[in-house]
Amino acid sequence: MKIAIPVVDNSEHTTISSAFGRAPYFLIYDTNTGEKHFVENQVARSSEGGAGVVAGQLIVDSGVKAVLTPQCGANAASVITAAGIKIYKTEGDSVKDAVAQFQAGKLAALKDIHKGFHHRGGI
Amino acid sequence: MNIAVLSGKGGTGKTFVSVNLAAAAAGSRYLDCDVEEPNGRLFFKPVITKQETVCVKVPVVDHVQCTGCRRCVDFCRFNALAYISGQVLVFTQLCHSCGGCPLVCPTGAISEEDKVIGTVEMGKSEDTTVVTGIMDPGEESGVAIIDQVLRHASNKSTEATIIDCPPGSSCTVMEGIKDADYCLLVAEPTLLSVHNLGMVWELVKTFNKPFGVVINKAVDNVHVVEDFCATHNINVLAKIPFDFKLADFCAKGLIACREDPAYLELFSGLLRCIVEEAQHETTANN
Structure with missing residues (x-):
């Protein structure tokens, strides 16, 4: 099963990004084969609105069945859940721990979808 | 004045x-x-x-006529559209009512409706x-x-x-x-x-x-x-x-x-x- 995790960069020892829609990269990991690769989230570097929608579309197009993230905005969540992808809540910033906990069935579904930090958190 | x-x-x-x-x-x-x-x-x-x-105009998509070409999704610079599970999703709160998506749709699947703001x-x-x-x-x-x-x-x-x-x-x-x-x-x-x-x-x-x-x-x-x-x-x-x-x-x-x-x-x-x-x-x- 392929899963996606928002991460801060595309290095070997990258950590989980606290932002979802504007996470710089997504780590796509196949739990069956152990294969992984990074997808760049280009909207993270832009100032345009609707980053959650674009990031959500990227996740859907990557063919994953689950997303592991500390938080997720409403627009991204709408896109992801519309595609039947489940969102799980991570604790801490370790990718390795998150994957291990997911595989052990210890991650709960993300329930508190925030309204989104629109306009890049400003007004 | x-x-x-x-x-x-x-x-x-x-x-x-x-x-x-x-x-x-x-x-x-x-x-x-x-x-x-x-x-x-x-x-x-x-x-x-x-x-x-x-009122402003927001797009409405006819999912029967839509062929899933995604031209509207790619065109929207406000990221108000996504294509998920064979359907275009419209995020009306992100839409700036530019009227562009009906123009780029090759099959005429997109029309517009009024939204009260x-x-x-x-x-x-x-x-x-x-x-x-x-x-x-x-x-x-x-x-x-x-x-x-x-x-x-x-x-x-x-x-x-x-x-x-x-x-x-x-x-x-x-x-x-x-x-x-x-x-x-x-x-x-x-x-x-x-x-x-x-x-x-x-x-x-x-x-x-x-x-x-x-x-x-x-x-x-x-x-x-x-x-x-x-x-x-x-x-x-x-x-x-x-x-x-x-x-x-x-x-x-x-x-x-x-x-x-x-x-x-x-x-x-x-x-x-x-x-x-x-x-x-x-x-x-x-």
């Missing part, structure tokens, strides 16, 4: 100045374009004579016509509402229309000043106000509008606004003193120049000054 009142920083007294200018002018119109917080009506307490709803209220307060734009909570942009409010501006040069703009210097403020004959920049003696005054000063210069500054809450011992204006050769038209009486009027929702003849004189003088300045500019530019 249309006088736009703007400030950059919120809380400097745009509404206070706008309301009093409109109340001081005979047969004036007051247009509240601060659609996120339209407070002028709290002072005017107008008798409402008419209400209009404000706010209201425009018309009313009377003594001899002032009060027009108020009100944006529904949670909406992204008030530009369409401001546009509809501005249709109520007087086209007679002898009638004063006061346009109470939103704070800041972005799209909504540009919409508010685009038809203005004169821009009045309200500042208060604080560093924050001077900083944002600099931003709206850049804006009105970009739009090539005649402008001047009024200093609100003026005190004798702080001259940051005067210093800024002197440095950049900006005309200060009037100073409104830091007066407890004004704060008291404002707190009670009273209009200073309807309560106190001294303030009626101050705002009447300011209005005459603006008219002279605007005419001078027009003559100079011709």
Whole structure:
């Protein structure tokens, strides 16, 4: 099963990004084969609105069945859940721990979808 | 003539100045374009004579005709569309109603429908016509509402229309000043106000509008606004003193120049000054 995790960069020892829609990269990991690769989230570097929608579309197009993230905005969540992808809540910033906990069935579904930090958190 | 009142920083007294200018002018119109917080009506307490709803167009997708080419998704620079599980999803709150997606759709699967985003209220307060734009909570942009409010501006040069703009210097403020004959920049003696005054000063210069500054809450011992204006050769038209009486009027929702003849004189003088300045500019530019 392929899963996606928002991460801060595309290095070997990258950590989980606290932002979802504007996470710089997504780590796509196949739990069956152990294969992984990074997808760049280009909207993270832009100032345009609707980053959650674009990031959500990227996740859907990557063919994953689950997303592991500390938080997720409403627009991204709408896109992801519309595609039947489940969102799980991570604790801490370790990718390795998150994957291990997911595989052990210890991650709960993300329930508190925030309204989104629109306009890049400003007004 | 249309006088736009703007400030950059919120809380400097745009509404206070706008309301009093409109109340001081005979047969004036007051247009509240601060659609996120339209407070002028709290002072005017107008008798409402008419209400209009404000709509924008948002796309509707016929999923039968849609072939999933994603041209609309790729085209939308506001990221209001996504293509999920064989269907286009529309995020109406991100849509800027540009009308582009129906044009790029090769199969005609996209049409448009009205979405209500706010209201425009018309009313009377003594001899002032009060027009108020009100944006529904949670909406992204008030530009369409401001546009509809501005249709109520007087086209007679002898009638004063006061346009109470939103704070800041972005799209909504540009919409508010685009038809203005004169821009009045309200500042208060604080560093924050001077900083944002600099931003709206850049804006009105970009739009090539005649402008001047009024200093609100003026005190004798702080001259940051005067210093800024002197440095950049900006005309200060009037100073409104830091007066407890004004704060008291404002707190009670009273209009200073309807309560106190001294303030009626101050705002009447300011209005005459603006008219002279605007005419001078027009003559100079011709």
